[in-house]
Amino acid sequence: MDIATELIISNKLQFEEGEIKLFGTSIFLIPPEVYMFLYSELDKTGQTDIFYKTCQASAFELFTNLIKSSHKDIDELIAFVPKILNLLAYGKVSITKKDLSNMVFEFSLESPLYPEIFGKYQKPIDVAFAGLLAGSLSAVLKTPMRCIEKECVSTGFGNCTFVAEMGVL
Amino acid sequence: MSKQVKFSDGRLELMGIRDSFTPGVTFVEIQKELMKSGRQHLIYSSAKKSGYNWFKYMSKVYSGMKQTEAVKWGVDLMSLSGWGIPTLEKLDLEKKITIFNLKNSTVAKLYGKSSTPVDHFFRGLTAGGGSYILNEDLDCVETHCLSKGDGFCRFLVAPINLLEVSSKSLRDDFGR
Numbered sequence: 416m417d418i419a420t421e422l423i424i425s426n427k428l429q430f431e432e433g434e435i436k437l438f439g440t441s442i443f444l445i446p447p448e449v450y451m452f453l454y455s456e457l458d459k460t461g462q463t464d465i466f467y468k469t470c471q472a473s474a475f476e477l478f479t480n481l482i483k484s485s486h487k488d489i490d491e492l493i494a495f496v497p498k499i500l501n502l503l504a505y506g507k508v509s510i511t512k513k514d515l516s517n518m519v520f521e522f523s524l525e526s527p528l529y530p531e532i533f534g535k536y537q538k539p540i541d542v543a544f545a546g547l548l549a550g551s552l553s554a555v556l557k558t559p560m561r562c563i564e565k566e567c568v569s570t571g572f573g574n575c576t577f578v579a580e581m582g583v584l
Numbered sequence: 585m586s587k588q589v590k591f592s593d594g595r596l597e598l599m600g601i602r603d604s605f606t607p608g609v610t611f612v613e614i615q616k617e618l619m620k621s622g623r624q625h626l627i628y629s630s631a632k633k634s635g636y637n638w639f640k641y642m643s644k645v646y647s648g649m650k651q652t653e654a655v656k657w658g659v660d661l662m663s664l665s666g667w668g669i670p671t672l673e674k675l676d677l678e679k680k681i682t683i684f685n686l687k688n689s690t691v692a693k694l695y696g697k698s699s700t701p702v703d704h705f706f707r708g709l710t711a712g713g714g715s716y717i718l719n720e721d722l723d724c725v726e727t728h729c730l731s732k733g734d735g736f737c738r739f740l741v742a743p744i745n746l747l748e749v750s751s752k753s754l755r756d757d758f759g760r
Contacts, residue, residue: 419591433669433688441608441690444598444665448637449705450606452630453614469614473607504596504604526595528604543610 418498427484428502437502438480440473447532454529454540467546467584474550482554489515492555497522500551504528505544511576518556521565522548524575530568539567541575552579559583589664598661600645601638608666612694615704624704625759631708632715639716651677651717658713659684666690667706668737680718681746684710686737692730701726703737704757714741723747723758 422428422437429436436442450466457463481499482492493515497508505528512521529540541564549562562579566572590597596604618624639654649657655675662670668690673683686706695702703726711724723744728734740747744758754760 433663433667434690435605435666437605441666441694442605443608443611443667443690444596444603445606445611445705446631446634446638447602447604448634449627449630452633453626456626456630465614465617466610469610469617470607472613473610476609477607501594502605504591504594504602507594524594526593528595528602531602543606 419502422502427481437499438477438484440477440480442503447528450529450543451532454533454542463542464584466543467549470543470546471550471553474547475554476550478551478554489555493520493552496548496551496555500544500547503547505541505547506575518558518560518581520552520579522577522579524577527568527575530575533569535571536567536569538570539564539575540569541567541577544575545577548577548579549584598664599642601641608690608694611705612691615691615702616695619702622756623759625755625757627704628708628711628757629759631705632712635709635712635714636716637712639713643716654717655682655713658710658717662706662709668692670706673738677718679746680714680720680722680743682710682714682718682722682741684739684741686739689730689737692737695731697733698729698731700732701729701737702731703729703739706737707739707757710739710741725749725753725757 427438497510500508507525509523511523533540545562545564549560552560560579561582561584562577565578566576568575588599615627618626659670659672669687671685673685675682689703691703707724707726711722714722722741724739724741725747727740728738730737
């Protein structure tokens with residue numbers, strides 16, 4: 416059974432008229448073009464970190480709710496991070512490095528949504544997704560985690576890659 | 585509509601267009617930050633462009649669709665997208681005036697109380713969609729808003745000269 420079906424059956428992903436909730440957190444479908452336009456505008460004034468911070472806070476809330484309603488151990492919760500983020504449809508997420516003792520993780524994002532819309536850009540553009548990863552891991556590991564996009568399809572790489580480690584951006 | 589949703593391996597396509605979910609709090613916090621500096625028009629204008637482009641794409645894929653059918657599709661799509669429960673109140677094709685209601689606006693609920701209307705994204709989508717469907721540059725004002733204490737949100741889409749808009753609103757809400 417895929418994760419979406421599993422969550423729908425267990426009532427943790429709810430589609431009701433005019434409302435979608437994932438672990439009790441409201442989520443919307445937003446056309447990616449909207450992100451592109453907003454990102455381009457906010458980049459002019461150096462304010463794109465707002466995407467990181469707000470996504471970090473949302474993911475922290477979402478995963479805090481998830482942890483409350485599940486009985487998973489730390490490894491299972493870490494494995495859950497890409498599964499849940501896959502549901503948000505930013506691309507295919509997978510963990511490529513997991514060093515729990517040093518709290519260093521790497522993730523890859525295949526067929527990433529925003530670079531597909533943006534095309535080429537002078538710097539990595541997935542700050543929102545980096546924020547989602549940072550917030551998710553902070554909740555799961557119960558310690559502040561920061562995340563940066565190391566490689567981005569928009570800057571010429573084949574996949575987007577993200578590094579997460581302890582700390583705050 | 586449900587047959588038009590494809591979802592697998594981190595990829596979601598809605599009627600052939602790639603889409604994604606965003607936590608509502610994320611969107612509302614970005615909006616609050618922009619509203620502090622009177623730049624909510626950035627959300628409005630980005631949603632307006634996006635709404636326009638969506639209907640432009642749909643008209644190519646489903647050519648021959650009538651204007652009234654296109655509006656109905658837009659309403660269904662918004663309901664599916666988690667923004668609340670939209671209904672079409674009035675459609676005057678001759679005067680190019682449309683009125684939508686939105687019950688249980690998710691943005692308004694997450695935003696909380698406000699002295700001014702808060703559904704700038706929905707405003708933009710309806711203005712953009714309406715502009716394409718009715719073949720004229722239209723704009724939208726939110727005349728009632730849950731966040732202001734009204735029972736539901738209401739949106740008037742029309743040519744800008746028919747909308748009663750203050751100079752402050754024109755600058756902050758429309759970027760003009």
